[in-house]
Amino acid sequence: MKRSLSIAAAAALFTLALAGTSQAADAMADTYGNTVVATDASGAAVKYFFNADKTWTATLPDKSTAKGTWTSDDKQICVIVAEPAAMANGGKPNCSPLEAHKVGDSWSSTNSAGQTAKITIVAGRS
Numbered sequence: 001m002k003r004s005l006s007i008a009a010a011a012a013l014f015t016l017a018l019a020g021t022s023q024a025a026d027a028m029a030d031t032y033g034n035t036v037v038a039t040d041a042s043g044a045a046v047k048y049f050f051n052a053d054k055t056w057t058a059t060l061p062d063k064s065t066a067k068g069t070w071t072s073d074d075k076q077i078c079v080i081v082a083e084p085a086a087m088a089n090g091g092k093p094n095c096s097p098l099e100a101h102k103v104g105d106s107w108s109s110t111n112s113a114g115q116t117a118k119i120t121i122v123a124g125r126s
Contacts, residue, residue: 026052027072030102035122040115049125072098 031050039045044061050070056079058066068082071093078093101107106120 027074027098028052028070028077030121034103034124035126037120037122039118039120041117047126074098 028050029052031048032052036048036050037045038048046061046066047059048056049058050056054069054071056068056070060066064084066081066084066087068080068088070077070079072078075098076095077098078095080091080093081088099107101119101121103121103123106118108116109119
């Protein structure tokens with residue numbers, strides 16, 4: 001059970017502090033073709049892969065996968081989990097402020113539940 005909570009916590013943390021870019025036209029451009037890693041306090045890491053077609057996939061700490069869609073504007077990004085159903089939150093989006101970060105950046109983020117994770121953008125899809 002603790003492992004499931006860790007996976008859900010990492011997913012929630014990521015949606016509260018997402019990567020942006022200096023390109024005004026597409027705030028998510030620096031994430032395409034790269035890996036966004038969210039590591040929670042226990043060391044469990046989720047690897048996210050964002051696509052320009054507004055979809056994303058993720059590799060969870062147990063090597064299973066998740067997927068969904070995302071939307072953004074100048075101020076926030078919203079992520080909807082489609083699969084697995086246990087993480088889907090009834091199709092409700094998780095939204096957060098969009099912060100400017102680029103490949104190579106790392107920062108900490110704390111979600112509304114008080115859980116903190118380290119977020120890193122890594123070059124390439126790994």
